[in-house]
Amino acid sequence: MFKKSWRQAQQGTMNMDTLIAIGAGSAYIGSLLSIFDVRRHAYFDAATAIIGFVQLGRYLEELAKSKMVHEVEDLVNMQAQNASLLQGDNESLVSIDKIQIGDVLLIRPGERIPVDGIVLSGLSSVNESMVTGSNTPCIKEKGHKLFDGGINGSGVLHMQATAIGKDTVLAGLVHMIDQTQSSKLQIQKTVDIFSARLTPAIMFLSALTFGGWVVRGEQVAHAFANAISVLLISCPCALGLATPAATSVSSGQAAKRKVYIRNGNALEQMATIDTIIFDKTGTLTDGHAKVASFLNISGLDDDYIVQLAASVEHNSEHLLGKAIVEYARSLELVILPTAKFHSIPDQGVRAEVDTLEVLLGNESWLEQQDIDVAVIQDTAKQWAKLGDTLIYLVIDNKLAALFSLRDHIRKGARELMDYLHSQGIETLMATSDTKASALPIADLAGIDSVTANASPARKIKFIRDLQTKGRVVAMIGDGINDAPVLAAANVSLVVGNAVGIAVETADYILVDSDIRKVAEVLDISKQTLSVFR
Numbered sequence: 001m002f003k004k005s006w007r008q009a010q011q012g013t014m015n016m017d018t019l020i021a022i023g024a025g026s027a028y029i030g031s032l033l034s035i036f037d038v039r040r041h042a043y044f045d046a047a048t049a050i051i052g053f054v055q056l057g058r059y060l061e062e063l064a065k066s067k068m069v070h071e072v073e074d075l076v077n078m079q080a081q082n083a084s085l086l087q088g089d090n091e092s093l094v095s096i097d098k099i100q101i102g103d104v105l106l107i108r109p110g111e112r113i114p115v116d117g118i119v120l121s122g123l124s125s126v127n128e129s130m131v132t133g134s135n136t137p138c139i140k141e142k143g144h145k146l147f148d149g150g151i152n153g154s155g156v157l158h159m160q161a162t163a164i165g166k167d168t169v170l171a172g173l174v175h176m177i178d179q180t181q182s183s184k185l186q187i188q189k190t191v192d193i194f195s196a197r198l199t200p201a202i203m204f205l206s207a208l209t210f211g212g213w214v215v216r217g218e219q220v221a222h223a224f225a226n227a228i229s230v231l232l233i234s235c236p237c238a239l240g241l242a243t244p245a246a247t248s249v250s251s252g253q254a255a256k257r258k259v260y261i262r263n264g265n266a267l268e269q270m271a272t273i274d275t276i277i278f279d280k281t282g283t284l285t286d287g288h289a290k291v292a293s294f295l296n297i298s299g300l301d302d303d304y305i306v307q308l309a310a311s312v313e314h315n316s317e318h319l320l321g322k323a324i325v326e327y328a329r330s331l332e333l334v335i336l337p338t339a340k341f342h343s344i345p346d347q348g349v350r351a352e353v354d355t356l357e358v359l360l361g362n363e364s365w366l367e368q369q370d371i372d373v374a375v376i377q378d379t380a381k382q383w384a385k386l387g388d389t390l391i392y393l394v395i396d397n398k399l400a401a402l403f404s405l406r407d408h409i410r411k412g413a414r415e416l417m418d419y420l421h422s423q424g425i426e427t428l429m430a431t432s433d434t435k436a437s438a439l440p441i442a443d444l445a446g447i448d449s450v451t452a453n454a455s456p457a458r459k460i461k462f463i464r465d466l467q468t469k470g471r472v473v474a475m476i477g478d479g480i481n482d483a484p485v486l487a488a489a490n491v492s493l494v495v496g497n498a499v500g501i502a503v504e505t506a507d508y509i510l511v512d513s514d515i516r517k518v519a520e521v522l523d524i525s526k527q528t529l530s531v532f533r
Helices: 002-010 016-036 044-077 169-182 186-216 220-233 237-256 265-270 280-284 302-313 319-330 363-368 374-384 413-422 435-445 456-468 483-488 501-505 517-532
Strands: 082-087 090-095 104-107 116-122 124-127 138-140 157-163 259-261 275-278 290-296 338-344 348-353 356-361 389-395 398-406 426-430 449-451 473-477 491-495 508-510
Touching: 002 016, 016 044, 016 186, 016 220, 044 220, 104 116, 186 220, 237 259, 237 265, 237 517, 259 517, 265 491, 265 517, 275 280, 275 456, 280 319, 280 435, 280 473, 290 302, 290 319, 290 374, 302 319, 302 338, 302 348, 302 356, 302 389, 302 398, 319 389, 319 398, 356 363, 363 389, 374 389, 374 398, 374 435, 413 426, 413 435, 413 517, 426 435, 435 449, 449 456, 456 473, 456 483, 473 483, 483 491, 508 517
Parallel strands: 275 426, 275 473, 426 449, 473 491, 491 508
Antiparallel strands: 082 090, 082 104, 104 157, 116 157, 124 138, 259 508, 290 398, 338 348, 348 356, 356 389, 389 398
């Protein structure tokens, strides 16, 4: 502490160490005189006690940080150190830092998955609790994703590496925790400014105390004792300890609950939100959509229509597109090659298949393309009343078919809304679906109001308008096509596996897809801010 205060003095600055060094040092030096004059009061106990208390506080801070480091180490220890590399008929054991993207790896029963990748062949169950939070093993077969750190079950898998090193999901989670630990919160910056001004103010008061007693006619020893007392009892150790310790503990508690904090300032902001906007598909719903109904109004064969739709959607990352692909596979239809694929976030996709220009998207997007959908509006309204999401298929600028996709509401959604309302937080839904499709889900969840047919630009404007009115807004999405909207909100949360752009955009990642954890995030944030204050 004395060394640090001396270095601060050399730089012309002051901090808590300065106050401790001057107070404890003065008390100790002044007390040395009492050895030779028993009439003087000794402050050896005060000098050692103040240092003892500060050291105890710093020990507790380090203890809190070490617990967090242990959490990170647990994640790091989940990473395999070696892997079986297949090169033709040859197998070799290599260190994971030697693996390249595209390499084919053999995963035997009981082994850890060394990198992120996809299954080329084989069938097995894999425990991915380090990412999903669920101890229930996932069945993996050809085409399924594998995440670094997962534990293979009883089967044998051949996988192809798609992400290595710091680009894997597990490495991303470790990085997020480290980033949260090292980030300095706004309230901590305020504390630092306050501390820097407090130290010279206390020293001035101490000098004023000394001068006041001397002017009054008291002995110098008595005036000095009172001046030292001002220095010692005014040392606000908590200012330097509260914020880093609370941040460490909070991010550790969140990680235990499979909530990863990418941005430390979100701990502060989340406690002040008064409005939460929810995306619909994949956020309020499970994200396991299935094709519920299909209407073909073209002169083409039903199977060919489904084949065209699946071929285009095969290039899409959206869960609704995946649902159509799964539907085609259930009918044992072959995916056709495509060209000129283009995706418009929250609107639709387009591509060329068999020399045909194929569009799949929502009603509002087709209206922008001047596509007449009136001929099937009655059917669309009936399906929308069931809460289904509608996807229109257009071939060469002519409406050809309508798909109805059904996704169930997430478990605990109503419970979460009731809790948020009890906290005085307004809940809203912003979705690209029609109002007819969105209202049934909103009613089941208990959401206050719905903004439908919302493009990403309209969602951003919606958030900006709320912020202009003084609202502090949180946005909750599934990380797919939501990046610009998530970035616009004061606090952003992603429900689902922490992959891709979600890691770079969201403040919180709820990796096990349990939407009820939003309430836990709110509680952790409020408790943390309470400790800060």
